[in-house]
Amino acid sequence: MPSTVVHAGFALLLAAGLLGAYYDRRALAVLLVVLVLPEADSFLGVIMEGAHRTVGHNFVLPAAAALALYYDTRVREESWIRERLSPRWIAVAWVALFVHVFAHVALDWTHLDGVNAFWPLRDRFFALDGEVLYSTADGFVQTFVDVRVDPETGSRAVDAGAGGTSESVHVDNPVQPRDPDLNVEEPVDRRFPVANTGWRLYLIGLGLFALGARRLQGDGVGEDA
Numbered sequence: 001m002p003s004t005v006v007h008a009g010f011a012l013l014l015a016a017g018l019l020g021a022y023y024d025r026r027a028l029a030v031l032l033v034v035l036v037l038p039e040a041d042s043f044l045g046v047i048m049e050g051a052h053r054t055v056g057h058n059f060v061l062p063a064a065a066a067l068a069l070y071y072d073t074r075v076r077e078e079s080w081i082r083e084r085l086s087p088r089w090i091a092v093a094w095v096a097l098f099v100h101v102f103a104h105v106a107l108d109w110t111h112l113d114g115v116n117a118f119w120p121l122r123d124r125f126f127a128l129d130g131e132v133l134y135s136t137a138d139g140f141v142q143t144f145v146d147v148r149v150d151p152e153t154g155s156r157a158v159d160a161g162a163g164g165t166s167e168s169v170h171v172d173n174p175v176q177p178r179d180p181d182l183n184v185e186e187p188v189d190r191r192f193p194v195a196n197t198g199w200r201l202y203l204i205g206l207g208l209f210a211l212g213a214r215r216l217q218g219d220g221v222g223e224d225a
Contacts, residue, residue, distance in 0.1 A: 001171065002107050003193040004036060006200045009207030011035045011103040016210040018095045023214055027092045034096040038104050042175040050166025052173050053125070054116035057108055062101050069093060113169045114161060125163040 015023065015031055038056030045051040072081050073090055081090060106128075109115045114127030130144035146159040163169060170179040174190045195201035 001111055001173070001193065002200060003195065004039060005194050005204055007035055007104050007107060008032060009204035010107060011099045012207035012211050013203075014099050014103055015095065016214050018098065019092070022088050022091050022095075023218075027095075028211075030092055031096050031099050034100050035104055038100070039173075042173045045170075045173070045176045045180075048166075050116070050169050052176070053108060053113065053169070053171045054119050054123075054166050057105050057115040058119045059101065059105065059117050060119065060121055062097055062105070066097050069097070112171055113163050116166060116169075119166070123165045123167075125165065125169050127161040127163055129161055 011031055012028075015028060019027055041054060041056035042052045044055055048055070069081070069090075072079050081093075085093075105115055109117070109126065110128045112127070113125050114129075115125065116123065117126045118124065128144065130142065132142045132144070134140050144161070148157045148159070149155070150157070170176070170181075172178060174192050177188055177190050178184065195204055
């Protein structure tokens with residue numbers, strides 16, 4: 001699975017591009033805390049089947065948080081949040097939501113069994129898997145969404161990578177390195193991945209490069225003014 005370090009590398013890239021003038025150590029610390037929080041659902045796996053990639057890995061809860069933040073800061077005449085936080089931290093909150101969705105949940109959506117995308121409204125894992133290409137023989141081809149037509153009834157069935165439910169899907173993690181329903185007498189091997197493919201190591205390095213570049217840019221602000 002993409003490790004927390006890989007997620008952090010992607011988050012650093014997003015932070016460098018989105019925080020703008022609010023980019024500093026405090027803002028980065030907030031983003032990294034928000035980034036790590038979804039992994040807490042690994043510990044819930046002890047009391048809830050399929051908790052990992054479900055409780056902290058869905059698009060429903062961040063969407064609800066975004067709607068609440070938008071309503072309070074843009075629609076209400078008297079904002080509860082604006083009375084307590086400066087515009088700076090409201091901007092950081094928006095970036096934190098973006099980082100949570102795109103640097104963590106969406107990245108896990110592309111790996112193994114994906115994520116329980118619409119939990120708690122619907123219990124179904126979805127994986128973003130496929131390819132898009134243009135072939136001189138077949139023309140435009142995409143396999144991310146499979147649309148099948150029943151020749152007898154004419155009805156259409158759309159498959160967007162749907163998989164099992166929280167009861168049938170187990171994604172190995174350091175807390176539960178194997179499916180608890182499997183009776184295996186081998187010693188438990190808890191692995192804490194850093195980068196298990198080349199592109200993930202590249203993403204980590206790119207994030208660190210962006211962090212260093214922003215730091216150097218910040219040190220030089222105002223010198224030529």
